[in-house]
Amino acid sequence: MQDKNNQFEYLMINHLSGNISDKEERVLLDILNSDPQYKLLYSEMAKTRAISFTPEIESQKTSNYQILLNKINQGLLFNNRPNFFTQFARIAAIIIFIISTSISTYYLVQQFSTSNKQLMSYETIVPHGSQTKIILPDGTEVWLNSGSKLKYDNSYGNKNRTVHLTGEGYFKVKKNANAPFFVYLNRIQVKVLGTVFNARSYVDESTVEVNLLEGKIDICKDNGVKTIASLLPDENLIFDKKSGEVQSYKVDASRSSLWTTGRLCFVDASLADIAKDLERKFDVHININSKQIKEELFSGSLDLNQQLEKILDYIDVDKKYNKIYNGKTITITNH
Numbered sequence: 001m002q003d004k005n006n007q008f009e010y011l012m013i014n015h016l017s018g019n020i021s022d023k024e025e026r027v028l029l030d031i032l033n034s035d036p037q038y039k040l041l042y043s044e045m046a047k048t049r050a051i052s053f054t055p056e057i058e059s060q061k062t063s064n065y066q067i068l069l070n071k072i073n074q075g076l077l078f079n080n081r082p083n084f085f086t087q088f089a090r091i092a093a094i095i096i097f098i099i100s101t102s103i104s105t106y107y108l109v110q111q112f113s114t115s116n117k118q119l120m121s122y123e124t125i126v127p128h129g130s131q132t133k134i135i136l137p138d139g140t141e142v143w144l145n146s147g148s149k150l151k152y153d154n155s156y157g158n159k160n161r162t163v164h165l166t167g168e169g170y171f172k173v174k175k176n177a178n179a180p181f182f183v184y185l186n187r188i189q190v191k192v193l194g195t196v197f198n199a200r201s202y203v204d205e206s207t208v209e210v211n212l213l214e215g216k217i218d219i220c221k222d223n224g225v226k227t228i229a230s231l232l233p234d235e236n237l238i239f240d241k242k243s244g245e246v247q248s249y250k251v252d253a254s255r256s257s258l259w260t261t262g263r264l265c266f267v268d269a270s271l272a273d274i275a276k277d278l279e280r281k282f283d284v285h286i287n288i289n290s291k292q293i294k295e296e297l298f299s300g301s302l303d304l305n306q307q308l309e310k311i312l313d314y315i316d317v318d319k320k321y322n323k324i325y326n327g328k329t330i331t332i333t334n335h
Contacts, residue, residue, distance in 0.1 A: 004031065007027070007031065008028075008031050008038060008041075011024055011027060011028040011031070012028070012042070025154075121151060121152070121153040121154065122151065122152055122153070122154075123149060123150070123151045124144060124149065124150045124151075125148075125149045126144045126145065126146060126147065126148045126149070126167070127146070127147070127283070128146050128147050128279070128280050128281075128282075128283040129146060129280075129281065129282060129283030130146055131143065131144065131145055131146060131259075131260075132144050134150070136152070136156065136157070136161075136163070136174075137156055137157040138156070138157040138161060138174050138176065138179075139174040140161070140171065140172065140173050140174045140181065141171070141172040142163075142169050142170070142171055142172075143169065143170040143257075143260045144167065144168070144169050145167060145168035145169070145170075145259055145280070146167075146280035146281050146283075147167050147202065147280040148165070148166060148167025148168055148169060149165070149166045149167055150163055150164070150165055150169060151163065151164040152164070157179075159179065160179060160182075161176065161179050161180065161181040161182065162181075162182045162184070163181075163182070163183055163184070164183075164184045165183050165184070165185055165199055165201060166186075166201060166202070166203060167200075167201065167202055168198070168199070168200040168201075168202065168259070169183075169198070169199055170196075170197075170198045170257045170259075170260050171183065171192075171195075171196065171197055171198070171199065172196050173192050173193075173194050173195050173196070173197075173215075174194060175193055175194025176193065176194065177193055180192065180193055181193065181194075183199055185199060185201040185208045185210075185239075186201045186203075186208050186241055187208070187221070187239070187241060187244075188208055188219055188220065188221060188228070188239050189219075189220050189221075190210055190217050190218070190219060190220075191217065191218040191219075191220060192215065192216070192217045192218075193215070194215060195212065195213075195214050195215025195216065195217055196212075196213040196214040196215065197210060197211060197212045197213060197214075197215075197217055197231075197253075198210070198211045198213070198253070198256040198257045199211075200256075202276075204276070205276070206240065206241055206242060207238050207239060207240055207241060208238070208239040208241065209236060209237070209238050209239075209256075210231065210236060210237045210239075211235075211236040211251060211253040211256035211257070212231040212232065212233055212234070212235055212236070212253055213233060213234075213253045213254060213257065214233055215233070216230065216231065216232060217230070217231050218230050218231075219231065219237055219239075219246075228246050229246055229248055231248070233253065234250060234251055234252060234253045235248060235249070235250060235251065235253070236248065236249055236251045236253060236256070255267075255301075258301065259277075259304070262303065262304050262305045263301050263302065263303060263304060264277055264278075264281075264301060264302045264304055265300075265301040266298060266299065266300065266301070267299045268297045268298075268299055269297065269298055269299070270294060270295055270296065270297055270298075271288065271293055271294055271295075271296050271298065271315070271332075272288060272294040272295070274298060274302075274315070275288060278308065278311065278312075281304055282308045283328065284308065284328045284329070284330055285328060285329045285330070286330045286331075286332065287329060287330065287331045287332070288331075288332045289331060289332065289333045290332070290333060290334050292334070293320075293321065293332060293333075293334065298315065302314065302315075308330075309323075309325070312330070312332075319335075320334070320335060321333065321334065321335065322334065322335050
């Protein structure tokens with residue numbers, strides 16, 4: 001039994017650090033299916049790892065690591081579970097401390113399947129006020145904006161390269177002619193081989209937008225049967241979720257990805273739309289109590305590394321607004 005426990009420890013360290021081989025993964029799956037205790041322990045370790053990515057823990061990683069160990073020693077995390085779990089809880093804490101590198105991401109592992117074909121699905125969730133960059137198993141790089149979620153399953157990189165995006169992502173796709181890369185958005189999908197593009201599909205927005213920086217991409221209905229558009233560099237596509245209408249324009253596509261460098265770029269954008277981006281970036285609520293103010297259009301760029309108050313003052317260059325700050329709520333009215 002001790003040998004099996006040691007093997008499980010070794011495999012979990014490799015698994016949670018992303019260094020597990022296909023063969024080791026199959027062995028891990030066999031162990032998980034051999035005893036319900038291992039499945040329960042796996043779930044606890046995955047949840048603890050996910051907790052480690054919250055900004056509160058990451059902002060004070062060293063001190064909170066010691067707090068986490070103290071809680072484990074006191075049995076606070078595992079509530080009278082057998083010593084079997086206490087032993088590996090310490091391992092989980094060590095893994096968390098070593099490999100949690102993103103200060104802005106919740107990394108969640110969904111329930112694993114008993115099928116040998118799939119162990120689990122992965123979700124990277126970026127809360128408001130944060131951004132992050134991840135590397136997919138094939139080397140594809142993805143930057144995720146505030147309030148975004150990226151999901152893919154365990155078969156990614158073998159026979160398929162499929163991800164599901166909610167929110168905004170900037171993709172640098174590793175070229176693989178034998179395995180096209182698919183991004184599922186709201187009712188449409190992007191198909192590429194190897195390219196650079198920005199995709200935006202927030203739940204609370206009426207459109208889906210794709211901007212191509214390099215290469216070529218096809219835009220299809222979400223069943224993948226009908227291609228509705230093909231984009232070349234410096235072209236963008238806007239898909240209306242309600243009507244299904246598709247529009248395409250020539251643009252400077254690089255502007256769409258400036259958020260990855262800490263800037264927000266916009267052309268003829270309403271203050272209401274700009275406020276949505278600021279809400280996600282700074283984790284606040286901006287209440288605009290004027291239809292006229294909401295519909296006022298702006299063009300330019302903002303340095304998101306500045307304090308929000310300075311950004312709003314920069315937008316209100318003519319001093320036309322009255323801004324009231326109350327905790328995380330900002331109310332904008334006419335003077």
